[in-house]
Amino acid sequence: MVTRKIIQSDMFIRQYKEQQLRSLNRSLCNKEDEMKIAITAASGKLGEEIIKKTVSLASENDVIGLARTPEKAAHLGIEIRPGDYNDKKGLEKSLIGVETLLLVSGMDAPEKRIEQHRNVIQAAKNSGVKKIVYTSIQGAEEGTLFSQVVKSNRQTEQDIMNSGLDWVIGRNGIYIEPDVLYVESYRKQGGIRNCAGNGKTGYTTRPELAYAYAKMLLENKHNSKIYNLHGEALTQYELADYLNDAFGTELVYTPISVEKFKKERIAELGEFIGTVIAGIYQGILEGKANNISHYYEAAGREHQSWIDYFSSLT
Numbered sequence: 621m622v623t624r625k626i627i628q629s630d631m632f633i634r635q636y637k638e639q640q641l642r643s644l645n646r647s648l649c650n651k652e653d654e655m656k657i658a659i660t661a662a663s664g665k666l667g668e669e670i671i672k673k674t675v676s677l678a679s680e681n682d683v684i685g686l687a688r689t690p691e692k693a694a695h696l697g698i699e700i701r702p703g704d705y706n707d708k709k710g711l712e713k714s715l716i717g718v719e720t721l722l723l724v725s726g727m728d729a730p731e732k733r734i735e736q737h738r739n740v741i742q743a744a745k746n747s748g749v750k751k752i753v754y755t756s757i758q759g760a761e762e763g764t765l766f767s768q769v770v771k772s773n774r775q776t777e778q779d780i781m782n783s784g785l786d787w788v789i790g791r792n793g794i795y796i797e798p799d800v801l802y803v804e805s806y807r808k809q810g811g812i813r814n815c816a817g818n819g820k821t822g823y824t825t826r827p828e829l830a831y832a833y834a835k836m837l838l839e840n841k842h843n844s845k846i847y848n849l850h851g852e853a854l855t856q857y858e859l860a861d862y863l864n865d866a867f868g869t870e871l872v873y874t875p876i877s878v879e880k881f882k883k884e885r886i887a888e889l890g891e892f893i894g895t896v897i898a899g900i901y902q903g904i905l906e907g908k909a910n911n912i913s914h915y916y917e918a919a920g921r922e923h924q925s926w927i928d929y930f931s932s933l934t
Contacts, residue, residue, distance in 0.1 A: 644921045657837055658749075659683045659696050660703050660740065663692035663722035666755065669698055670722060678708055686714055691910050692810035695711025705736035711743035720751045720837055725781075728894065730772035739778040740781050751786035751843070753836050755829075758822065758848055759900065760908035765882065777846070788842045790918065793822035793850025794900065794909060799859060800933065803867050811872040812860055815881040816904040821859075822850030822911055825929065832919040846916035851923035866930040878902045893930075 622673030643886065644875040656831045657674060659666035674683050686703025687693040701714035705726055715721065721744050726733040744752060748848050756777055759770040799812075806812050815890045836842045854862070856873040864871055881901060886894030903909055 635678055637640065641836075652722070656684055657682055657720045657722070658701075658703075658718040659724070659823060660686045660705075661726075662687040662696060662703070663689060663698060663723065666826050666829065667697065668693070668723050669826045670724075670833045671698065673827070673830040675835055677838055684714075684718065684734075686711075694926065705733075706738055708739040708743050711740055712747050713746035715743055715749055716745065718749050720753065721749050722753045722755070722833060723776075725757065725773060730768045733774050734775050734779075738779055739786075741776075741779055745783060749785065751788075752780050752783065753833060754790070755778055755833065755910050756789050756791045757912055758850070758909060760906060761904040762902065763928045764899045764902040764906065764908070765878075765895050766903055769896060769899070770793070785876055786840075786843045788836045788844070789846045790836065790849045791846065793824040793848070793913075794904075796823040796825055796859075796929070799863065803863055803869065803871075806863070806871050807869050808889055811817050811874055812856055813874050813884075814901045815876055815878040815896075816856050816901045818855055818857075819836045819904040819907055820853035820855050820910040821904050821932045822848065822853045822909055822913060823859075823926075824850040824915075824923065826835070828915070828919075832915060835919050842918065845897060845914075845917075846912045847918040849915050849918060850913050851915065852926055853910045854859060854926065862926055862930045866933045878905070882916040 643759045657669050657678070659667055659674065662671060667685070671683060671685055680698045683698050685693050685696055685700045686699055688702070688704045690700040690702055697756045702710050703714055704710060723740050726736050728736060742893055749851075754776065756773045757770060759766050761767055761770050761774060771823065777789050780789065814923065828851065832847070836847075852898055858873070863869060878898060882895060882898035885897045888894065889897065915922065
């Protein structure tokens with residue numbers, strides 16, 4: 621009888637210890653999951669760069685990529701989960717265990733992207749996400765062909781600020797990479813033609829943006845801040861000079877009217893994208909792309925200089 625009681629007591633103690641160990645393991649797992657950072661649009665150029673920079677500052681175990689087509693992001697070497705902005709239920713599942721979410725602004729038409737972004741925001745709330753970092757844009761909110769896109773981003777900014785979650789918003793400058801990739805076309809055309817006139821552009825690069833966003837994801841001191849993210853502002857004449865120095869070209873910038881540029885862009889790129897591009901350069905003409913940069917505040921260092929950037933291309 622005594623022996624049986626001792627055995628039963630030992631079994632009870634062992635079961636209790638095992639139960640406590642399982643509870644501790646679950647707690648540790650949950651704690652680890654809560655520290656996860658999820659980055660949307662992982663298969664896109666900006667999303668991929670942000671993932672790389674965030675992994676370099678944290679670790680690959682801390683970062684999850686979300687992609688509409690996960691196999692397209694499989695090469696990144698991190699966990700990739702489904703991330704279709706139109707699928708709120710799927711997003712809720714993919715965001716389980718995520719503490720901080722980076723939302724890369726969608727590329728759909730303005731009226732569609734507002735609802736898509738709301739799907740992501742609501743899914744984040746439903747899944748226990750605590751913080752959203754949003755990649756927004758700079759630009760004129762009224763009066764240009766690009767204004768509807770800008771206003772849709774401002775609506776998402778407001779939706780995020782009203783979500784009850786911690787938030788940080790970056791307003792991206794204009795990528796300089798397309799001009800670099802387009803240099804041979806510029807050469808064949810005899811120069812650069814657009815409607816920016818003497819307006820200055822706050823250009824940036826995807827790697828520089830990615831570094832700033834990685835810091836915004838990892839550092840809570842950025843919460844409730846809105847940052848303009850770009851380097852030194854350039855005119856199109858200065859851009860042509862930098863391209864000529866880097867590639868040995870003799871490009872000349874020629875300003876043309878907004879309407880003429882719009883027709884050219886639509887003919888090459890289609891109605892929606894062509895109109896958007898024309899609107900961006902219309903905003904440059906009107907001074908809407910020449911804003912104070914907060915890059916240093918966001919990244920903790922200066923934006924790469926254009927001398928350094930173009931020197932790195934040669």
